[in-house]
Amino acid sequence: MRRRRRLTRAGVVALAAALVAVTGCSAEAPPPPPPLARLVGAPAPLDPTAVYLEQRIAAMTLEQKVAALIMVHVPGTDPARIRSVIDAHGLAGVILMGDNIPGPAARVAALTGELSSEPGLPVLTAIDQEGGIVRRLQEDRFAASWELRAAPPAAAEQAFAGRSALVADAGVLINFGIVADVTPDRSSFIHVRTLGETPAAAAERVAAAVRGEQGSVLSTLKHFPGHGASPDDSHVSIPRSSLTVEEWRATHAVPFRAGIEAGAPLVMTGHLLFDRVSPLPASLSPTWITILREQLGFEGVIVTDDMLMLQRSGVADYRDPVRNAVRALAAGNDLLLYVLPADPSTVGVDLADMIRALAAAVEDGRIDEASVNASLERVLGMRRAASGEIGPYVDCGPKCRGALARPHVAEGTAGG
Incomplete structure (x- = not known):
């Protein structure tokens, strides 16, 4: 089986351009067709990526569809074990946590290079590399958030350019690394990780961080709609705010809007409850997804924060992981994130059962x-x-994954 190719800086630039085409983000208009084509009414040339996606999605079962919207953590540094979980369920990809890091970036790249079974559709790899107290790659010595708050925005761009190059050297595609939260409250759980204590200051540095990462990795803004609205820790509670949507728009929305306008292709929804906007945490709220899409104009990928955090909150309404998954997907998130332990059953998760339940929820209209x-x-x-x-998309059946019996689709040129 061929290794996944490393994503180069040029590759990320091409990837971002392709995402613009797929998601419909604003970009430079394509050149007009030549006069002769206009004269005879020739159809516009087909976008091969759009055709590939249309055909591939049409060929997928409901279970394959919902499974392809799940990202997990699989503990350890054995790429074969991690890939076996991805392949067994047809998952979107993996997040690398501290226990997945075997050493320097070059060694991490050796691991990530073995995770994709299909070269034409590599798995997504992601990492939390904010710098400072949240960093998986320990080589990261670039300026941390508390240093960047006191420095000009150009320093944030420089720090995240270096940081994202390190992430790219590790063969990781996505950095869940740009904290777009804002708070002046030094007792707040999130304060130490923010890039500014005022909306304007945070917005300048968030946008600079996105610019710094462009060309190396895919940037993610977190934790929408703004963890700084409450001092509490969403890892063990459901932080609550009584801000109105108008008050939010003038404050916590500002850094997210700046990061989106700078070109961030992903936004992470937080388990944050703004009770005057929605009765549900943002990660489960259609209202907040609609605000993100329609008011902030975001057209990229929306990923949840770790879904297991909802269970750890102790709130009875979020005790059932399957119910949480159905709500999150129904709300409009694109990607559900699970930082699973070695034995997922200890947190009540069975991926096969969850995938079947999600497919059933599609069938019955939920x-x-x-x-x-x-x-x-x-x-x-x-x-x-x-x-x-x-x-082109070619369905070559189970042989694309050798001994694996799960039906699979792959590129005709990939060789299986």
């Missing part, structure tokens, strides 16, 4: 299939762009 297909376009489009391939 989750809109058109929304699932739109999420697939965004997530599979990101994976397809990372491959650098533009060949």
Whole structure:
């Protein structure tokens, strides 16, 4: 089986351009067709990525569709074990935590290079590399958030350019690394990780961080709609705020808007309850997803924060992981994130059962299939762009994964 190709800086630039085409983000308009084509009414040339996605999604079962919208953590540094979990369920990808890091970036790259079974559709790899107290790659000596708050925005751009180059050297595609939260409250859980104590200051540095990461990795803004609105820790509670949407728009929205306008392709929703906006945490709230899409104009991939945090909050309404998953996908998130332990059953998670339950929710209308297909376009489009391939979609059956019995689709040019 061929190794996944490392994503180069040029590859990330190409990937970002492809995502613009897939998601419909604003970009420079394509050149007009030549006069002769206009004269005879020739159809516009087909976008090979759009055709690939349309055909691939049409060939997927409901279970394959919802599974392709799940990202997990698999403990350890054995790439074969991590890949076996991905392949067994057809998952979108993995997040690397501290226990997945075997050493320097070069050694991490050796691991990530073995995680994809299909070169034409590599798995998504992600990491939390904020710098400072949240860093998985210990080589990261670039300025931390508390240093960047006191420095000009150019320093944030420089720090995140270096940081993202390190992440790219590790063969990781996505950095869950740009904290767009804002608070002046030094007792707040999130304060030490923020890039500014005022909306304007945070916005300047968030946008600079996105610019710094461009060309190396795919940036993620977190934790929407703003962890700084409450001092509490969402890892063990459901932080609550009584801000109105108008008050939010003038404060906590500002850094997110700046990061989106700077080109961030992912936003992470937090388990944060703004009770005057929605009765649900943002990660489960159609209201907040609509605000993100329609008011902030975000057209990229929306990923949840670790879904297990909802269970750890102790709130009875969020005790059931399957119910949480159905709500999160129904709300409009594109990608559900699970930082699973070695034995997922200890936290009540069985991936096969969860995937079946999500598919059943699509069948009975609790989750809109058109929304699932739109999420697939965004997530599979990101994976397809990372491959650098533009060949046609070909269903070559189980042989594409050798001994694995699970039906599988792959590129005709990939060789299986």
